[in-house]
Amino acid sequence: MFPWKHFRPPRKARLRVPINTPCSPTHIRLLSAGGPKQPGTKAPRKRLPDKINYNADTFTDMNDVDHANFKRVTSNDLASYTEPPTEVKMLVRDFIEDSLYNPHYGYFPKQVNIFTATETIDFASLRNTVQFQDEVARRYAGYGLDETGPGRQIWHTPTELFKPWYGRAIAQCLVSEYLLKYFPYEDFSIYEIGGGNGTLARDILDYIQEEYPDVYDRTRYNIIEISENLANLQREKLCSKHPCVTVTNQSIFHWEKVEPAPSYFLAMEVIDNFAHDMIRYDLRTLEPYQGVVVVDGNGDYSTLYARVTDPLISSFLSLRRRLSHSPSIPRLLRSSSTLRNIYTSLPFAPNLSPPEFIPTRLLSLLRTLRKYFPRHRLLLSDFSSLPDTIPGVNAPVVQTRYQNTTVPCTTLFVKPGYFDIFFPTNFEHLRDMYEDILSQPVSLADTSPRASPLAGGASPLSVGAGFFSSYHPKNRRTPTDGIASSSGLPVGERKSNVFTHAEFMEAYADLAKTRLRNGENPMVDYYKNVKFLF
Template sequence: MSRLGSLLRPCSRRQLAKQFQTTGRTFSSTHAKPARKHSGRDKINYNPDVFFDEQPNPDHVGYARVTANDLESRTEPPTRVKMLVRDFIEDSLYNPHYGYFPQQATIFTASDTAIDFAAQRDANQFQDEVGRRYASYGGDGDGPGRQIWHTPTELFKPYYGQAIARCLVSEYLLKYFPYEDLVIYEIGAGNGTLALDILDYLRDEYPEAYERTHYNIVEISGRLAQLQEEKLLSRHPCVKVTHKSIFHWDQREPSPCFFLAMEVIDNFAHDMIRYDYRTLEPHQALMTIDGNGDFGIYYTRVTDPLISSFLSLRRRLGHPPPLPSLLKSPAMRSLYNNLPFSPNLSTPEYIPTRLLSLLRTLRTHFPRHRLLLSDFSSLPDTIPGVNAPVVQTRYRNTTVPCTTLFVQQGYFDIFFPTNFERLRDMYEHTLSQPVASASPTAEDTRLSPLATSASALSAGAGFFSSYHPSNRRSPLDGVSSASGLPVGERKSSVFTHAEFLETYADLPKTRLRSGENPMLDFYKNVKFLF
């Protein structure tokens, strides 16, 4: 069902193991048994449910360490390995052979006919109409059901996509037309519906911009990439679909471009960390899979470069870790740690390390991009932890939420909320960092009325005034504004779902007879960054 719908039934690990016993794997998050030899010194607790002071099973610690990239060629989930949590999530969701998106996920698009909003009496009748279209997929049989979920693009087509198109074309006409082409990149384009609605709108309403449009889709799923080509290429030859993970992107786009990430980053892999309450030192989680396919977890000091980079960036931005303020005092920390049965590690925190990878990719390979991003800012029924995900599947026509992350790879959707205010800070800081540039290519040195061969703009940025607006980025060398003065792009802002659509959408088209507007009233836990 919908990711935003009610999560209808609690997930019992025992029940899930029984329900899916035909898969031959357990769904419990069984942890490694502790070694019985006790040491006099304290040990880091590796168990998320019960606190021990003993070492994890040395056999599990000795397993070969793998990454999601190492597992891409595997046709079955691995055993006798260990990995970071982000690699487990990425493998579970995106492995080409057993991952959730390549093999299980189905995006709701029951009919090519858009919903007639004006014919719906009120929100209740509208939801009944959505339910009727869901029913056209048929009921589930035994075992895992069809993993169906909808997005605002599909639910409010074509009007949602037209709102995105208005946003893009207004910025393009204001800043770049007619000197530059309209270049758009979209990652995770799903069924291709958003791209289709955007391009149809540009063709019909802004033919002069459409003639200069290049629409590039970067899609990790081979199945969806083929579907996008079949849906789009015959109608819009300006589309190019690249079957590749955005994290493997290695081409530089020197032109101004718009970069779309709509309902994508919620499925970006996160890492899990916990803080030692004695020293406040973070520890990274490593999960293990034994020979029977059962899961374990233990913690080590942070050694992963990406986790270290994220934590360093968080400190520079002044984003505090989720620790009780009382524990900042050494005296209070000592008192707390001497209490009987006090845990020695903090609540698990899920940090968006793959999101940081995306921001770095944008800075390096898309230096003149404008990011339009939308996703969940909060979620109900998450598993325990800070910034924790929802883990759910569909079984016999019912959405089943789980209480643990460690579930059978490929059968469960794992999606996270995003703190958009912190994302904005991370994004702007990342863009402000210098990029090590190689020798300029022919593309980088192409002639453009908006490019200049004059000396670096930064050298004369303070000639007229030492004041630089706080809502503007530093100007890019070699790129001047229309006035010729070094004025940087404005910084990104965060909008609620309703605020963005009230600016760009044709709201009368989605208004019901009662006056309600589901395109505004739904998805209240979604925000935009633009």
């Protein structure tokens, strides 16, 4: 007996092609899945037939004995594979991570082109948003048309659409905080993950160099980039003009160097591509089950559910319970075992709750920040909601570009490397997680504290910052002993807040630079589904 849960009834996965797409569904043909080929292997593999649907129609197509003998792998194990694997099983987050970031066939290393505006858009010359959209479309057309097969995956960011004014708004936010807290006693240390083609870093540094030359002299800009191609592009674009830039070609999840000084950490349009795990709850017992992707010898995918054994999933569920964030089960079913028994006894009723995608890799990032950047300030921006998601709670959008048309899918389990997989973020829950993790103690061995000109005279063995008062503001973190806040008093750093895209831009951007002739402002009016955490 194997500890697997089979969900009933199964759902047949399919690609969803818009009606106006100039191709029939049979044209969505992908390359064969192949098998686990290690670098240097000379023996040729049998090529699997092309197909449209890489998912088994039912969970009974595969015997328990078959998947029980398959090798359990992680995304780190698959990093050396030159083709997508077969006869393996893995957690959903490992499948997503391998699909997006595998250096040999992953979506980001092999498929993505970031839309790059060669010239700044002259917003004052455009009559309204219709003309602005036409101008963006004209620049997109410069990339040419895709004649056959899955085309180049081109996507844009607000950094490119509103350059340099978007980057300057980010710079103004960071400089304002730095001048208030640390100048001139500490260096202005900035870390950015997922720096793209380097446009945001360049716009930030250009602004600081022009407007705050004294701050620029103390600036250190560090980019942590997982893609080797993008890391090389960033060095080429930035390092000669701004010698203060350092580019590290490494995953943030493999970071092991402690930054004891105050720092600002940027994660702009990054966490939406962080891998999630998939869980479902037994509707009778409310026990969570972790989703496991099984890839058979033909490259077909099946999903099985096992009791939660993964430490990262367990940690996330424990954190969610501590924060009183409810699981994705209707309140009435959660509160009454009788109702659950009645519901699950109904004909055709499912025995598991709908799939829920939980941000386990985001939890890993927050822990990394807590451990290796103990005095950081996080500025993060991403999608708070998304259209065209696949079925499920907190589900992602899975899409590709085919013959110049974006094609959304209704399943996560598609050919690795050809599809973008990106998730929305519940920013209110993220804020609660972030503040809770920062409140956890970190050992002195982890933080490697150093003397700071702004540090107080207290030590970790002293009576503590709250000796003279029992009052502590709710919008402030617990004071770190020996480290003063921006006010010079031991009241703790200000907690993070959530802002809409418009609120953040209205606070820090020079909106006159992006205003159209009729008064509309696309840098404020666009990206309604984006929020900031700061």
